Amino acid sequence: MTDLSPRSLWQDAWDALRLNRAAMAALWMLGILVAAVLILPLLLPWTYEQTDWDAIATAPSIASGHWFGTDSLGRDLLVRTLWGGRISLLVAFVATGVSLAIGITWGAIAGYVGGRLDQLMMRVVDILYALPFMFLVILLMVLFGRNIFLIFVAIGAINWLDMARIVRGQTLSLKNREFVEAARAGGVPASRIIRRHIVPNLLGVVVVYVTLTIPHVIIVESFLSFLGLGVQEPMTSWGALVNEGAQELETSWWMIVFPGVLLAATLYCFNFLGDGLRDALDPRDRSGT
Amino acid sequence: MSPPLLDVAGLNVRFATSTGAVHAVRDLSFSLRAGESLGIVGESGSGKSQAVLALTGLLADNGRASGSARLEGSDLITLDQQEMNRVRGPRISMIFQDPMTSLNPYLSVGRQMSLALRAHRAIGEQAARKEAAEMLETVGIPEAARRIEQYPHELSGGMRQRVMIATALLLRPALLIADEPTTALDVTVQAQILGLMSDLRERYGTAIIIITHDLSVVAGLADRILVMQRGEKIEEGPVDAIFAQPQQAYTRSLLAAVPRFDRPIQGTPPRMKHATKPILAAESVRVEFPVADRAWFRPRRLLRAVDDVSFQLEAGEILGVVGESGCGKSTLGRAVLQLVPVSAGRVSFLGADDAQSLRRDLQVVFQDPLASLNPRMTIRDVVAEPLEVHEPTMGDKDRTNKVADMLSRVGLDPSLMNRYPHQFSGGQCQRVAIARALITRPKLVVCDEAVSALDVSVREQILRLMLELRRLLDLSLIFIGHDLAVIRQISQRVMVMYLGRVMEIAAADQLFTNPQHPYTQALISAVPIPDPVVERARKREGLRGELPSPLAPPSGCVFRTRCAFAIARCATEVPALRLAGASQVACHRAGEVFQGR
Numbered sequence: 001m002t003d004l005s006p007r008s009l010w011q012d013a014w015d016a017l018r019l020n021r022a023a024m025a026a027l028w029m030l031g032i033l034v035a036a037v038l039i040l041p042l043l044l045p046w047t048y049e050q051t052d053w054d055a056i057a058t059a060p061s062i063a064s065g066h067w068f069g070t071d072s073l074g075r076d077l078l079v080r081t082l083w084g085g086r087i088s089l090l091v092a093f094v095a096t097g098v099s100l101a102i103g104i105t106w107g108a109i110a111g112y113v114g115g116r117l118d119q120l121m122m123r124v125v126d127i128l129y130a131l132p133f134m135f136l137v138i139l140l141m142v143l144f145g146r147n148i149f150l151i152f153v154a155i156g157a158i159n160w161l162d163m164a165r166i167v168r169g170q171t172l173s174l175k176n177r178e179f180v181e182a183a184r185a186g187g188v189p190a191s192r193i194i195r196r197h198i199v200p201n202l203l204g205v206v207v208v209y210v211t212l213t214i215p216h217v218i219i220v221e222s223f224l225s226f227l228g229l230g231v232q233e234p235m236t237s238w239g240a241l242v243n244e245g246a247q248e249l250e251t252s253w254w255m256i257v258f259p260g261v262l263l264a265a266t267l268y269c270f271n272f273l274g275d276g277l278r279d280a281l282d283p284r285d286r287s288g289t
Numbered sequence: 290m291s292p293p294l295l296d297v298a299g300l301n302v303r304f305a306t307s308t309g310a311v312h313a314v315r316d317l318s319f320s321l322r323a324g325e326s327l328g329i330v331g332e333s334g335s336g337k338s339q340a341v342l343a344l345t346g347l348l349a350d351n352g353r354a355s356g357s358a359r360l361e362g363s364d365l366i367t368l369d370q371q372e373m374n375r376v377r378g379p380r381i382s383m384i385f386q387d388p389m390t391s392l393n394p395y396l397s398v399g400r401q402m403s404l405a406l407r408a409h410r411a412i413g414e415q416a417a418r419k420e421a422a423e424m425l426e427t428v429g430i431p432e433a434a435r436r437i438e439q440y441p442h443e444l445s446g447g448m449r450q451r452v453m454i455a456t457a458l459l460l461r462p463a464l465l466i467a468d469e470p471t472t473a474l475d476v477t478v479q480a481q482i483l484g485l486m487s488d489l490r491e492r493y494g495t496a497i498i499i500i501t502h503d504l505s506v507v508a509g510l511a512d513r514i515l516v517m518q519r520g521e522k523i524e525e526g527p528v529d530a531i532f533a534q535p536q537q538a539y540t541r542s543l544l545a546a547v548p549r550f551d552r553p554i555q556g557t558p559p560r561m562k563h564a565t566k567p568i569l570a571a572e573s574v575r576v577e578f579p580v581a582d583r584a585w586f587r588p589r590r591l592l593r594a595v596d597d598v599s600f601q602l603e604a605g606e607i608l609g610v611v612g613e614s615g616c617g618k619s620t621l622g623r624a625v626l627q628l629v630p631v632s633a634g635r636v637s638f639l640g641a642d643d644a645q646s647l648r649r650d651l652q653v654v655f656q657d658p659l660a661s662l663n664p665r666m667t668i669r670d671v672v673a674e675p676l677e678v679h680e681p682t683m684g685d686k687d688r689t690n691k692v693a694d695m696l697s698r699v700g701l702d703p704s705l706m707n708r709y710p711h712q713f714s715g716g717q718c719q720r721v722a723i724a725r726a727l728i729t730r731p732k733l734v735v736c737d738e739a740v741s742a743l744d745v746s747v748r749e750q751i752l753r754l755m756l757e758l759r760r761l762l763d764l765s766l767i768f769i770g771h772d773l774a775v776i777r778q779i780s781q782r783v784m785v786m787y788l789g790r791v792m793e794i795a796a797a798d799q800l801f802t803n804p805q806h807p808y809t810q811a812l813i814s815a816v817p818i819p820d821p822v823v824e825r826a827r828k829r830e831g832l833r834g835e836l837p838s839p840l841a842p843p844s845g846c847v848f849r850t851r852c853a854f855a856i857a858r859c860a861t862e863v864p865a866l867r868l869a870g871a872s873q874v875a876c877h878r879a880g881e882v883f884q885g886r
Contacts, residue, residue, distance in 0.1 A: 007667055007707045008670075009666070009667075012667075177660060178655045178656075178657060178660045178661035179660065179661050179663040179664075181655070181661075182653060182655060182661050182662075182722070183663075184628055185626045185628055185648070185651070185652065185653040185735075186648060186652060186674065186675040186678065186725070186729075187648025187649060187678050187679060188674060188675075188678050192678070196663075196666070197663050197666075200663075200666075201664070201665055281665070282664075283664060283665060283711060283712075284709070
């Protein structure tokens with residue numbers, strides 16, 4: 001007896017994703033990483049700003065308790081890497097989430113409704129594009145003072161523009177497809193057409209774009225930190241750690257290797273997960289047809 | 290007897306795919322004499338195209354051909370790329386289905402043709418173009434010297450296919466392979482192209498392999514027919530024998546599925562009883578689209594897709610709307626569905642008070658079954674969607690039951706409802722689209738080319754299904770199509786359109802047996818008939834010339850530029866629809882020209 005209970009795209013996508021080994025491994029890795037950056041700092045004897053005067057710029061060693069070594073100020077690199085992970089992942093998730101939410105909604109509405117509204121909405125995007133990013137960040141800093149939250153706002157405010165353009169373009173080609181026309185003829189309201197017909201068919205492109213956005217956001221954050229506009233010492237992020245490590249490369253290799261490897265591993269995981277999601281969300285790409 | 294030009298023996302084509310090997314062509318053998326024409330007929334997936342692609346070395350990368358195919362002594366299967374390049378063009382040429390995609394949009398016609406010529410002969414550009422222009426004249430393109438400077442998008446579909454044929458014949462190949470050469474073309478253009486191919490064959494003695502799913506296309510053109518199914522040769526023989534006495538059941542079923550409109554059809558819908566209530570009335574409907582023109586300060590140009598169309602549809606009636614591409618029939622359908630705004634006139638759907646109940650009573654089935662289903666929704670969700678919109682209070686379980694019920698009505702197993710559209714065949718997808726259209730129990734369904742993308746045998750099933758559902762559910766249908774035979778088979782009344790205007794409206798039998806408008810007459814005479822004897826004996830009164838641009842339609846009667854009976858009055862005065870015999874005709878000379886036919 002076959003199961004006749006209705007199935008949703010998401011259930012089917014999850015089932016398909018579970019069969020994708022690379023994507024599942026990436027998902028586990030990311031899960032472990034998130035758990036580690038959340039829990040481990042509580043268990044370690046050091047804090048991110050505490051200097052160990054007995055160990056300035058020492059190499060990793062089990063004996064001293066500094067498993068990742070220490071930096072030039074004697075701070076434990078393991079704790080700092082974990083704290084950096086918190087900040088970097090938070091920026092990645094929040095900024096990408098913001099750009100996804102605004103970008104998809106904005107682009108899908110502009111593309112689907114079309115006409116004057118489309119012109120108006122896309123001119124807004126153009127104007128925001130024309131705003132220099134650094135100027136925006138500095139302006140925010142001046143107005144509201146230094147705050148990590150402002151970085152999310154600034155990155156999110158710029159990133160959704162690309163997303164909106166991509167989504168609008170896709171929507172324009174989707175809205176003339178016959179299945180959308182059939183839905184319109186069937187009396188399906190516009191909001192529901194966007195939700196059920198347009199957005200699910202955009203997911204492939206969106207997921208690919210997100211896997212590009214997350215690394216980009218992490219790197220932009222480290223760039224801002226480098227300029228002194230991002231996270232403030234002694235707080236840190238992966239970008240800031242890699243940046244510091246790069247300066248000490250000749251004397252202290254560990255300072256770049258540990259945060260660098262974690263950063264790279266995270267980006268790889270997002271890529272694999274993104275590929276897996278894209279395939280899982282497209283019924284045509286699933287195996288076993 | 291001279292040795293055959295092409296001798297194919299034991300040809301096999303296999304494709305390596307992720308789900309295992311696909312054996313597309315199985316042990317195919319045939320031979321072809323010089324100057325002979327062979328029709329290879331089969332439905333989609335029969336391997337007919339793959340077989341000839343193997344001959345020309347154009348198989349996809351994962352395809353492998355084995356066996357032998359001797360063309361004048363050399364085995365085409367074993368040739369390497371370089372040797373093959375010397376054969377393709379001078380010895381074998383090919384033309385494809387879609388003349389737009391097989392011409393490079395960035396090269397002028399002359400450039401593309403001279404490229405083909407100069408790849409094989411040491412000849413200068415000027416000389417090559419001169420030869421190209423001569424060939425264009427030969428294939429019936431007027432003003433070839435001017436056309437040769439134009440780009441493909443400036444030519445009509447029929448012109449493009451003529452350019453393709455001219456290019457293919459430039460090097461005087463011994464064998465011309467035409468893969469569905471007229472499938473993408475209108476019926477009047479198809480008639481021109483088929484006539485041209487048969488002329489050229491006599492003139493140059495070129496052997497032709499014509500591949501088609503449509504038996505009527507090859508009836509007049511081919512000497513022999515080869516029928517394929519699932520990669521295998523089912524039957525082969527002279528054209529008359531195949532049509533008169535098919536030996537195999539499959540050939541018989543294929544022939545039976547081809548609708549014939551030169552003969553009465555069984556199962557034609559009953560003549561309607563009059564004095565029923567009209568459910569749809571269109572009064573002087575006009576639909577205009579602004580033409581995308583990015584230049585500033587220039588008046589917006591309007592494309593008038595539908596102009597002054599009036600008709601009524603009675604409850605339970607099936608109205609066929611027929612015409613060539615660009616005649617506005619699909620736009621009219623969309624106007625009826627209120628998917629495009631009407632610029633003037635009105636469409637009133639009687640019995641629906643508000644927009645929402647109108648949507649419920651009016652549904653649509655589109656041409657491409659796969660494109661009209663959202664690839665990311667299960668079949669259950671696709672069919673359930675109108676219910677969710679129109680009966681939001683219904684429980685999920687009831688909804689699923691209704692979907693299951695409707696799926697079994699359209700002949701699908703309800704246990705498949707959690708599958709996605711791509712897992713179904715074209716015919717099955719069209720059944721799903723029909724189930725979606727019917728689930729709200731509409732009063733009127735607009736079928737826009739609903740069977741055009743389907744194989745003949747599937748088409749037959751879908752038409753039967755529609756007729757049966759119409760009887761059971763008491764539907765009215767507007768059936769839009771370009772295939773006159775299908776329209777005749779299903780419609781009670783038929784409306785003929787040309788350049789946005791109605792040319793003729795009449796009962797189906799009346800229209801097809803006694804057409805009153807010169808355009809209707811031309812359309813009917815252009816339809817190939819699946820009978821070689823009839824087809825060879827027929828004198829074509831094909832349409833001359835090209836379809837005028839819809840942006841600048843002729844004054845007065847829009848058809849006058851191609852009409853053999855046009856008089857001075859036709860250029861000044863738009864003919865109104867008037868009664869001539871039992872038909873309504875928009876022609877000044879109706880009743881005068883065709884009286885007595």
